[in-house]
Amino acid sequence: AQSVSQHNHHVILSEAASLELGCNYSYGGTVNLFWYVQYPGQHLQLLLKYFSGDPLVKGIKGFEAEFIKSKFSFNLRKPSVQWSDTAEYFCAVIADTGGFKTIFGAGTRLFVKA
Amino acid sequence: EPEVTQTPSHQVTQMGQEVILRCVPISNHLYFYWYRQILGQKVEFLVSFYNNEISEKSEIFDDQFSVERPDGSNFTLKIRSTKLEDSAMYFCASRLGTRGYTFGSGTRLTVV
Numbered sequence: 001a002q003s004v005s006q007h008n009h010h011v012i013l014s015e016a017a018s019l020e021l022g023c024n025y026s027y028g029g030t031v032n033l034f035w036y037v038q039y040p041g042q043h044l045q046l047l048l049k050y051f052s053g054d055p056l057v058k059g060i061k062g063f064e065a066e067f068i069k070s071k072f073s074f075n076l077r078k079p080s081v082q083w084s085d086t087a088e089y090f091c092a093v094i095a096d097t098g099g100f101k102t103i104f105g106a107g108t109r110l111f112v113k114a
Numbered sequence: 115e116p117e118v119t120q121t122p123s124h125q126v127t128q129m130g131q132e133v134i135l136r137c138v139p140i141s142n143h144l145y146f147y148w149y150r151q152i153l154g155q156k157v158e159f160l161v162s163f164y165n166n167e168i169s170e171k172s173e174i175f176d177d178q179f180s181v182e183r184p185d186g187s188n189f190t191l192k193i194r195s196t197k198l199e200d201s202a203m204y205f206c207a208s209r210l211g212t213r214g215y216t217f218g219s220g221t222r223l224t225v226v
Binding site for chain 1: 145147156158162
């Protein structure tokens with residue numbers, strides 16, 4: 001069965017620090033990859049997505065992610081975080097099987113200290 | 115940009131009561147989904163729906179749950195007899211192809 005693993009459950013950073021959140025998935029076929037952000041008390045918001053082409057994907061709010069097929073990874077990065085980036089971040093995958101449901105990772109809670 | 119609309123945004127219901135959560139998917143989308151997020155946990159797949167039938171469901175989606183597309187625009191999730199543990203945020207999603215996968219803003223269900 002497909003699964004998504006996020007390595008860090010909680011991350012605390014100071015403003016201006018660089019961010020990298022790890023994400024690995026388990027599926028050998030074609031996948032579409034996503035990062036969502038959920039601010040406290042709010043709904044899911046799409047940060048970025050990868051379908052094909054350039055493995056370095058740029059999203060909103062200065063985030064980017066790199067798809068490394070050989071490592072089954074899709075890590076999220078931001079060079080300089082802000083206090084407003086405090087949120088929970090979910091990596092997700094849609095595999096080309098099983099009704100194309102989205103499988104979410106457990107999430108990483110990011111707290112940015114001002 | 116087209117949106118998936120969910121109503122109500124927050125619903126409080128008594129244990130044992132039936133509840134219907136409503137969703138209006140994007141108009142030309144063909145595949146519809148419900149997901150659930152219990153507070154502090156990850157988002158979990160409940161059910162997918164295509165061509166007026168369930169195409170896949172998870173273990174969570176037991177006999178207490180049902181889905182329906184009653185009129186070609188709405189997509190509903192019914193919980194027949196709610197339990198305390200059904201309290202969660204419920205997200206509807208729709209897609210045309212995988213590129214057009216869109217989530218609604220969610221309905222927070224509180225069972226008391």
